[in-house]
Amino acid sequence: QQQVKQSPQSLIVQKGGISIINCAYENTAFxxxxxxxxxxxxxxxxxxxxxxxxxxKKEGRFTISFNKSAKQFSLHIMDSQPGDSxxxxxxVPNTGTASKLTFGTGTRLQVTx
Amino acid sequence: xxxxxxxxxxLIKTRGQQVTLRCSPKSGHDTVSWYQQxxxxxPQFIFQYxxxxxxxxxxxxxxxxxxxxxxxxxxxxxxxxxxxxSALYLCASSLDGxxxxxxxxxxxxLTVT
Numbered sequence: 001q002q003q004v005k006q007s008p009q010s011l012i013v014q015k016g017g018i019s020i021i022n023c024a025y026e027n028t029a030f031x032x033x034x035x036x037x038x039x040x041x042x043x044x045x046x047x048x049x050x051x052x053x054x055x056x057k058k059e060g061r062f063t064i065s066f067n068k069s070a071k072q073f074s075l076h077i078m079d080s081q082p083g084d085s086x087x088x089x090x091x092v093p094n095t096g097t098a099s100k101l102t103f104g105t106g107t108r109l110q111v112t113x
Numbered sequence: 114x115x116x117x118x119x120x121x122x123x124l125i126k127t128r129g130q131q132v133t134l135r136c137s138p139k140s141g142h143d144t145v146s147w148y149q150q151x152x153x154x155x156p157q158f159i160f161q162y163x164x165x166x167x168x169x170x171x172x173x174x175x176x177x178x179x180x181x182x183x184x185x186x187x188x189x190x191x192x193x194x195x196x197x198x199s200a201l202y203l204c205a206s207s208l209d210g211x212x213x214x215x216x217x218x219x220x221x222x223l224t225v226t
Contacts, residue, residue: 006155034214043117043203043217044156089155099146099207099215100169103155 002027004092006104013111019077021107023090026071033066034101035075036089044089048075080111115140117218119204125224126194134189134221138206144168145187146215147179148203156203162187163209191223199225 005024013019021035031051036044050057050064050073057064063076077084087108091101118137126132138145144163148156158171162181176192185206191198201222205215 004155032214036217041219043205043219045217046214049214091155094158095169099144099161099205099213100158100171101156101215102158106153106155 002092002094002102004090004102004104006090006107008107009105010108011110013077013080013109015080015082015111015113017080017111019075019080019084019109019111021075021088021090021109022072023074023092023104024070024072025092027092030093032093033064033073034091035062035064036091036103038087038089038106047088077109080109082111082113085109085111117204117206117216119202119218119221121221122219123222123224125226128194128196128225130194131190131192132194132223134191134202134204134223136187136189136204136206136218138185138187138204139216142206142208142213142216143185144207144209144213145181145185146205146207147187147189148205148217149173150201150203150220152200159189194225196225199223 034049035047037047038044061078066073087106090104094100146161147159150156160170165181181187201220203220205217207213
């Protein structure tokens with residue numbers, strides 16, 4: 001059974017600061033590492049994803065960094081905004097496909113003014 | 114283009130009862146997965162349906178069953194409800210294949226009393 005460890009559990013960042021969330025997994029036979037963003041009362045929404053043929057992927061203010069040897073990947077939110085306040089989940093596929101995911105326990109991010 | 118829609122949004126049931134939750138996938142998607150999200154936790158994979166058959170299953174008892182219809186919509190059935198079944202039930206759709214990300218609905222909040 002895949003284990004996914006996510007940290008920190010909660011994070012408070014000032015507006016304009018950098019938010020960093022980390023994720024560690026056990027198995028390496030995967031090709032897809034997504035981060036999901038969830039607002040209260042809503043389902044998770046795909047934020048950004050990386051494939052292990054690259055070590056970093058950037059989309060706007062969001063960057064995923066991937067360290068295959070350490071079995072870790074992280075989410076960096078640059079210039080954090082109050083609208084980024086949400087719960088963030090990393091996920092790892094169980095069977096090498098994008099559809100059966102094991103999720104981390106989540107990081108509740110609060111961006112203050 | 115409608116995304117994933119789920120019904121009902123909220124449901125209250127009594128212990129021992131049975132419940133059916135419904136999901137319509139995003140237009141063009143043929144694969145439906147169901148996840149259970151307990152309060153403060155990440156979503157946990159229940160099972161996945163493709164071509165009207167259960168293709169993969171997580172660590173959930175047989176009280177949890179499902180169905181996929183020819184139009185790709187899906188139902189999740191839970192029998193003999195327990196208090197511990199209280200959670201947000203999320204439906205996610207995708208295209209069959211390794212490169213298709215999950216698109217989640219906003220879930221059904223089930224409360225068992």
